[in-house]
Amino acid sequence: MNPMPQPNLMPTPEGQARNEEVFRTAASLMVQRGYAGTSMGDLAEAVGMTKAGLYHHIKSKQEMLFEILQFAMNVMEHEVIEPTRGIADPEQRLRNMIRLHVRVLFKHGLELTLLFPERRHLEPPQQEIIWQRVDRYQGLLRTSMRELAEQGKLRELDINVAASHILQTIAGIARWHPQGRGVAEALLAEQTVNFNLSAILKDS
Amino acid sequence: MNPMPQPNLMPTPEGQARNEEVFRTAASLMVQRGYAGTSMGDLAEAVGMTKAGLYHHIKSKQEMLFEILQFAMNVMEHEVIEPTRGIADPEQRLRNMIRLHVRVLFKHGLELTLLFPERRHLEPPQQEIIWQRVDRYQGLLRTSMRELAEQGKLRELDINVAASHILQTIAGIARWHPQGRGVAEALLAEQTVNFNLSAILKDS
DNA sequence: ACCTACCTACCGATCGTTCGGTAACATCCC
DNA sequence: GGGATGTTACCGAACGATCGGTAGGTAGGT
Incomplete structure (x- = not known):
């Protein structure tokens, strides 16, 4: 070897x-x-x-999985996090994060969150690397919701639970609505944005 | 053999x-x-x-998976669908469906939606049986949302997309919040109910 | 001559499953 | 009471198949 x-x-x-x-x-x-x-x-x-x-x-097979997850995180960072980090308004930031995340799923066929559980097949140090990168994304979700709370715009809710719910609705798109199965990508993105923002904002 | x-x-x-x-x-x-x-x-x-x-x-291993999924659907039908089907008010029906679904997850350790994708390892007739049972559950979600729409209470949304989003938030509980990891079961259930109902109702 | 992008053949290990068996217990009959 | 018979709940060993991966090689291009 x-x-x-x-x-x-x-x-x-x-x-x-x-x-x-x-x-x-x-x-x-x-x-x-x-x-x-x-x-x-x-x-x-x-x-x-x-x-x-x-x-x-x-x-190796395992190294291939690690590279796939790394690539997916690269795409997430370049096409979702970086374009939205600089948006001052937390509501707009969240809307754009979710919209761009859904678009990335369609554009790259990268069902990141469907592959995410497969992280368990990696060695612990590799798992940790992937986990930290995923958590940074979640951190931006939580930070944005905290800012909304400070502005008095957030409903009474547990931010950690809401962050996981938001990610799950996006993950579900790849499972329930594969490409070419009846629902347009743009509609799906907006439905997902609206679903989530209605869930967390007071006046919506 | x-x-x-x-x-x-x-x-x-x-x-x-x-x-x-x-x-x-x-x-x-x-x-x-x-x-x-x-x-x-x-x-x-x-x-x-x-x-x-x-x-x-x-x-066999495959038959064992099939029986596990059947059992999970049995529990879903007996402990979620049957107790809620008869609730006349669609909003209360939905709230109770989601609440009971979360409780079933904690009570039985049956992360149904986490095992659901493993249905692909079954033979096609068995897959179809499980799919039909899962779809009946989704059907009750969709029916309830249609009734809310008829009452003028539902936001402008695609009911199929919303149904999958609701199921995904519940599925995510088993992944993100395993038992004993900091968030109380009752809080999680109510957070999930509120998240979803806020997402779909106009005045909430 | 050297490199890239493959291939055939094969390796040790593990897989799901079965075969032929045993220990313990219950039942029946003498 | 004890032997014969049958059943349940397992076991060790083994099977054919498949697994991830490698050694040694080739064809084609530069």
């Missing part, structure tokens, strides 16, 4: 595209079947190569 | 208790690790018998 295999130093454009396909297909299969329910044989068949061929693109 | 093995005709009280322990422990492990991530060896070790010993209590 190569203790510290290096990624390929000079991937070709085709190789890079194949690498991305491997990870995208892996994420998609693991959302449907779970991490342990998806074999490397399944993945190899889905991308049209052998199991051995996969190991040219990945270090 | 015995094509139609019969359950034991005359289990002893101790045997019956062991049988129930096998199923309870299996449900608990599968919530934590997933169906495919939980081996029969894991389960045997957890209940203190060999793998072969398990097969005295169960027909």
Whole structure:
């Protein structure tokens, strides 16, 4: 076993595209079947190569999951957290966080919260890394709700419970409303934004 | 292979208790690790018998999952749907459905919605049976919201989307707030009821 | 000559499940 | 009372299949 295999130093454009396909297909299969329910044989068949061929693109199954979750968090940070952190009005910030989060789900097929429980298959240090990144996102939700409370706009509620409820409604979109199943993405985003903001705001 | 093995005709009280322990422990492990991530060896070790010993209590791993989901639906129907179906006021009906649902989660440790995705490991006819039972529950949610709409009390929203959001907030309780983790069960139930009803009602 | 992107063949380990068995207990008959 | 018979609740060993992964290799491109 190569203790510290290096990624390929000079991937070709085709190789890079194949690498991305491997990870995208892996994420998609693991959302449907779970991490342990998806074999490397399944993945190899889905991308049209052998199991051995996969190991040219990945270090291990577990490392692949870790990279998928890291990538998903990268997307969340770049496409949800960073664009909204600077919004001064906490209500607008929350609306935009939820709207952008739903869009990320559709754009990348990254059902992060559906893969999130699969974090249990990682080694503890990797689990901790992912947990901290997820918690930073939740922290922004909680901070925004605290600001709303300070403005007298928040209903009487437990902010931690509300934060988890908000994340669950978003997670549920990937499960209950897969792409192309009748409800438009924009409608779904707005329904989710309105559902959650009506739940937490006094005058709404 | 015995094509139609019969359950034991005359289990002893101790045997019956062991049988129930096998199923309870299996449900608990599968919530934590997933169906495919939980081996029969894991389960045997957890209940203190060999793998072969398990097969005295169960027909197969897959059949065991099916029975666990059936049992969970039985509990849902007896402890949530039946007690609330007869409530005339749709708002009170919804409040009680959500409250009782949360209580069932704590009482039975039945994180139904956390095990629900594991339905994919069943054979299609069994999947269909479970799906129909779950959909009946959702149907009561949708019916209640339609009645609220007829009374002019429902916000402008997509009832299907709202129904899935409501179920997701309940599902999230088992994930984010396991028993004994700081938030009291009664508080959690009321927070969840209020979150959801605030989300869907006009004047709240 | 060297590198990338694969492949075949194979490895040790684990999987779900069964086979053939045992210990303990209950029942029946002599 | 004791032996024979049957049942329940398990067990050790083993099975065929699949698992994640590697060794050694090849074709094609630079």
